[in-house]
Amino acid sequence: MSERAVELLGLPEDRPCLLLDVGCGSGLSGDYISEEGHYWIGMDISSAMLDVAVEREVEGDLLLADVGHGIPFRPGMFDGCISISAVQWLCNADKKSHSPPKRLYRFFSTLYTALARGSRAVLQLYPENSEQLELITAQAMRAGFTGGMVVDYPNSAKAKKFFLCLFVGASSMLPKALGTECADEEIHQAKFTNERTRFRNIKGKSVKKSRDWILEKKERRRRQGKEVRADTKYTGRKRRPHF
Numbered sequence: 001m002s003e004r005a006v007e008l009l010g011l012p013e014d015r016p017c018l019l020l021d022v023g024c025g026s027g028l029s030g031d032y033i034s035e036e037g038h039y040w041i042g043m044d045i046s047s048a049m050l051d052v053a054v055e056r057e058v059e060g061d062l063l064l065a066d067v068g069h070g071i072p073f074r075p076g077m078f079d080g081c082i083s084i085s086a087v088q089w090l091c092n093a094d095k096k097s098h099s100p101p102k103r104l105y106r107f108f109s110t111l112y113t114a115l116a117r118g119s120r121a122v123l124q125l126y127p128e129n130s131e132q133l134e135l136i137t138a139q140a141m142r143a144g145f146t147g148g149m150v151v152d153y154p155n156s157a158k159a160k161k162f163f164l165c166l167f168v169g170a171s172s173m174l175p176k177a178l179g180t181e182c183a184d185e186e187i188h189q190a191k192f193t194n195e196r197t198r199f200r201n202i203k204g205k206s207v208k209k210s211r212d213w214i215l216e217k218k219e220r221r222r223r224q225g226k227e228v229r230a231d232t233k234y235t236g237r238k239r240r241p242h243f
Contacts (some may be wrong), residue, residue, distance in 0.1 A: 017079035023086025027058035032162030068103035108143035153179035
């Protein structure tokens, strides 16, 4: 997966690049980056995994940090970023103070700043469901990224892999997914831009309690002859908590 992630970065072949490895663990992805002639810095929340990386004498620099607190590097420092099976953990609230949307936005907004203009981030992840995938992509889009999801081997239960390919600056064509035989690649590549979009789950239905879901429910009630409040710009908008 590390090899595929680096391939999707589309790095220049005529010079070495500096990459960020989010959730680097014991440095296995970093080994491949080094083999390709690039430099890297790895971040991980687990001190035990970083200790293993140190014992293995990996070539990259290591940083013990929670990416939910942000990426602590200067603007435009990295030529690209990869992450293997790490970003989905930001969707979990392990502490009372954890807010998954806020932690994801903090991660993506600071990552966007740390990447050079025209570079990419490729994040391989295992989303639990369509709602989690929506949450991750929405926060990435909100932070300024464009891009989309590349799904390799979409028809295989075991080989299927999700790669969120994010672009800094002008949007470009998504890389071709592996194992797709149909002519229309958009079936397996969920593209998004920084415009507002309406999300639907895998079955094509609106996500529960979203604006679309509420509007559809109200329309069904109208067809049933029931009295329903008129639609406004506030329909489906979440209310702020009152203390």
